[in-house]
Amino acid sequence: MSATTSLKTRTPSQPFRRVGWGKIGSYAFLVVMAIIYLGPLLMLVNTSLRTTPSFMRNATALATQPNFENFAEAWEKANFPQYLLNSALYTVSATAIYVVTAVFVAFPIARGYVKRSGLLLTLFVIALFLPPALIPQFQLILRLGLYNNPVGYILLFIVNPIGIVILVNYIKTVPKELDEAAALDGCGYFRFVWSIVLPLIRPALATVIVLHAIGIWNEIILPTIYLTNSNYYPITRGLIVFQGVYGSDWPVLAAAVLMLTLPMVILFLFLQRYIVSGLTAGSVKG
Amino acid sequence: MTYHFGRGRTRWLPYLLLLPGLIAYFVVALGPSLATSVYSFTDATGLPGAPINWVGLDNYNEFLFLGQAARDNLNAVGRTLVFCFFVTTIQFGIGLLVAIVLNQKLRGRNFFRTLYFMPVILGAVIQGLIWSLFLYPLGGPLSQFLGIFGLRSEFLGAQPTEAFAWVIAIQIWANMGTTMIIFLAGLQTISEDYYEAARIDGANHWQVFANVTWPLLTPSVNTNLLLNVIGSLQAWQLFLVLLGYRNGTQVLGYLIYATGFGQTSGSMVTSFRQGYAAAASIVMFVLVLVIGLSLQYILRRREARLMG
Numbered sequence: 001m002s003a004t005t006s007l008k009t010r011t012p013s014q015p016f017r018r019v020g021w022g023k024i025g026s027y028a029f030l031v032v033m034a035i036i037y038l039g040p041l042l043m044l045v046n047t048s049l050r051t052t053p054s055f056m057r058n059a060t061a062l063a064t065q066p067n068f069e070n071f072a073e074a075w076e077k078a079n080f081p082q083y084l085l086n087s088a089l090y091t092v093s094a095t096a097i098y099v100v101t102a103v104f105v106a107f108p109i110a111r112g113y114v115k116r117s118g119l120l121l122t123l124f125v126i127a128l129f130l131p132p133a134l135i136p137q138f139q140l141i142l143r144l145g146l147y148n149n150p151v152g153y154i155l156l157f158i159v160n161p162i163g164i165v166i167l168v169n170y171i172k173t174v175p176k177e178l179d180e181a182a183a184l185d186g187c188g189y190f191r192f193v194w195s196i197v198l199p200l201i202r203p204a205l206a207t208v209i210v211l212h213a214i215g216i217w218n219e220i221i222l223p224t225i226y227l228t229n230s231n232y233y234p235i236t237r238g239l240i241v242f243q244g245v246y247g248s249d250w251p252v253l254a255a256a257v258l259m260l261t262l263p264m265v266i267l268f269l270f271l272q273r274y275i276v277s278g279l280t281a282g283s284v285k286g
Numbered sequence: 287m288t289y290h291f292g293r294g295r296t297r298w299l300p301y302l303l304l305l306p307g308l309i310a311y312f313v314v315a316l317g318p319s320l321a322t323s324v325y326s327f328t329d330a331t332g333l334p335g336a337p338i339n340w341v342g343l344d345n346y347n348e349f350l351f352l353g354q355a356a357r358d359n360l361n362a363v364g365r366t367l368v369f370c371f372f373v374t375t376i377q378f379g380i381g382l383l384v385a386i387v388l389n390q391k392l393r394g395r396n397f398f399r400t401l402y403f404m405p406v407i408l409g410a411v412i413q414g415l416i417w418s419l420f421l422y423p424l425g426g427p428l429s430q431f432l433g434i435f436g437l438r439s440e441f442l443g444a445q446p447t448e449a450f451a452w453v454i455a456i457q458i459w460a461n462m463g464t465t466m467i468i469f470l471a472g473l474q475t476i477s478e479d480y481y482e483a484a485r486i487d488g489a490n491h492w493q494v495f496a497n498v499t500w501p502l503l504t505p506s507v508n509t510n511l512l513l514n515v516i517g518s519l520q521a522w523q524l525f526l527v528l529l530g531y532r533n534g535t536q537v538l539g540y541l542i543y544a545t546g547f548g549q550t551s552g553s554m555v556t557s558f559r560q561g562y563a564a565a566a567s568i569v570m571f572v573l574v575l576v577i578g579l580s581l582q583y584i585l586r587r588r589e590a591r592l593m594g
Binding site: 027131180250268 | 288289290291292296299300301303304306307308310311313314315316317318319320321322323324325330332334383384387388390392394398400401402403404405406407408409410411412415416417419420422424425426427429430459464467468471491520523526527542543546547560563564567568570571575578
């Protein structure tokens with residue numbers, strides 16, 4: 001801190017530096033917000049550990065004698081293993097197809113190795129501002145005979161324009177001299193992109209993968225439209241069905257929800273920085 | 287830029303490898319998106335093999351002008367705007383406040399930031415179910431809290447207006463973290479020197495905010511406003527999870543889905559009217575476009591004024 005600051009401690013002229021009412025007010029505000037964010041989660045955990053009769057008597061009493069049977073019951077009755085497997089299959093396969101194709105779209109655009117690369121990029125960005133594709137997309141899948149079919153469902157997720165933009169911006173930071181040097185050493189185009197560029201753009205790649213995969217995993221509208229056979233349901237759709245049947249049995253439903261929430265929260269702690277960099281990409285520069 | 291990886295036939299390799307991604311994009315996203323306007327002039331249904339006929343502007347006429355259904359539709363458009371207004375302004379305000387508070391040197395600020403940001407990863411289904419439980423009307427936590435003040439509420443089962451307000455609140459809870467993160471990123475680009483200079487000039491908290499923080503935060507302000515406005519005009523997943531297709535609560539996105547893909551809820555049964563739903567999609571597109579472009583225009587002018 002500079003001398004000026006210490007001279008002026010009694011005037012309200014050093015925002016956010018004094019320990020005083022400003023700090024106390026800040027903490028109070030953060031704690032109130034924390035209660036709003038933690039409260040619903042704590043209620044979920046508490047409810048999942050209670051028995052149904054005791055929940056009916058008093059919904060907010062603490063689970064003093066934790067009852068873990070709800071988890072076993074939810075796991076069995078909600079058909080979780082099947083739904084989780086479906087969700088994993090959709091997420092992994094669609095993300096893999098998307099990322100591989102996206103890299104080969106983004107690299108030549110970023111480098112100008114294809115003609116009209118600026119126009120191509122605009123073409124990808126423009127989709128964000130066009131009408132929703134919902135209806136014709138459905139007609140297309142229907143006519144291809146891929147309605148209520150896992151392949152048709154995966155097809156819906158192999159495109160994501162924002163990821164292309166993130167990749168293009170990041171690839172531009174990779175020195176172009178690298179291309180020339182590799183080519184002089186006799187490295188082909190495919191091998192260059194695959195084994196040299198790919199490792200270099202890992203941070204951007206991770207961001208794109210994480211954002212895209214979360215989107216697929218959490219999707220609820222498209223499975224409701226495209227999948228009618230419960231054997232194909234992803235976990236989101238399965239959970240809604242489970243709610244329809246067990247909606248009044250909150251302890252079991254809470255156990256089901258918690259079993260899906262906890263892994264996501266833990267995953268979030270590890271992936272947070274990739275999500276943050278994806279969301280703030282380009283936003284600061286404006 | 288010079289291409290180094292061979293000439294002749296191998297020069298086509300970048301094009302060839304780009305093709306799968308480009309084709310997928312055309313087939314799955316761009317093509318269908320453009321075809322929406324074409325479908326809006328037909329009587330397409332969602333039934334396989336059913337014939338599709340041109341009906342001109344009938345769908346638009348019906349959607350906007352015919353009878354009670356048109357009034358319901360326009361109400362849904364109005365509700366979409368109300369939803370957008372409240373979600374954007376409140377989320378923007380809280381997000382900015384939280385970001386400014388968290389931008390100080392405080393203990394546990396990483397914990398708070400992570401906590402507020404966390405719902406973003408959970409998705410509409412889990413967000414919705416967690417809140418359905420928290421809003422349990424028979425002695426749930428919030429019900430008891432209101433009880434302290436002698437208040438009662440059925441929350442999501444209450445009158446449409448109140449249920450709608452709860453969805454707004456939950457939407458904000460779920461997405462405030464994104465607004466906060468973008469503001470935090472913006473705040474971190476503001477050099478400490480500016481604050482130092484303002485302090486030396488004897489500026490108070492409010493003056494520092496109004497003359498230093500707020501103008502320098504312009505890029506994040508623009509991003510957040512555009513993201514929130516466009517996002518909330520199109521968001522309806524939480525309505526699906528929390529309320530279902532309930533009279534007096536529908537927003538435009540849900541209406542499109544319900545008319546296009548059939549939705550039964552209580553006494554309401556809609557059929558698979560995809561041409562009609564495509565027309566509704568175009569109405570939504572125009573709404574988003576007009577609001578988005580006007581906002582963009584206003585923000586550009588403001589930015590030009592601020593930056594001199």
